[in-house]
Amino acid sequence: MFPQGRHPVSAAGAAGPGRAAGPSRSLHSRAVSPPQPGQPFKFSVLEICERIKEEFQFLQAQYHSLKLECEKLVSEKTEMQRHYVMYYEMSYGLNIEMHKQAEIVKRLSAICAQIIPFLAQEHQQQVLQAVERAKQVTMGELNSIVGVSCTAWMGAKTLPCLGVWDLQ
Template sequence: MYPQGRHPRANRAFKFTIAESCDRIKEEFQFLQAQYHMEYDKLANEKTEMQRHYVMYYEMSYGLNIEIAAFAPRLRWRLFFFPPFLLRFVSFEGGKQ
């Protein structure tokens, strides 16, 4: 498959010692740890921001609920008492034309 003398393992000019391999693994680990730490900080900030938004929307919803509860008696009067009051003034003869 490979020509004589061109085997990929035949020309290997670099060899790692155990100490070099450990240092390389340590550097990669530290790099990945730094990346994950930055990602963790970013997600923690995003979580805090989302919690702030949740509280803001909850407070807005609660305030709207209070306003609707205060408006309900007036709305009830308009929906149930006002239309029959108006029907007394409507001429039914106009509908027969």
């Protein structure tokens, strides 16, 4: 609590060598001389109490600032958890939608494969070429499709919607 070499000296040892520590001398009536080399500082009771009071006030202010910082961190943690849950729900919903779309594609491909043989020869070629063109989706087209559908899906929410390749 006290800096090194600055602790209060007991009343018996306060008289020093060659002086008698009699009961008639009190701590307040004793004259305070400047400290000699190698001699510790001697504080009065009032000085010690004042120093303890200052140190207590300093520690109280430090405690208050740490408490405020802790409350701020707790609120930030709560906000981060809320965002995490929101992103998790979005991710889960997008994953379900992706599997749903993959199943739709698989079923539509099976339907096309069953119907194409019943078409006339020139129509079969046109349909097969159209199917191949549909499979050649560029990343720009995909990002624009995802951006439009994401904007419609998000509505008025404030989170940004990322395109398919914006994450790289």
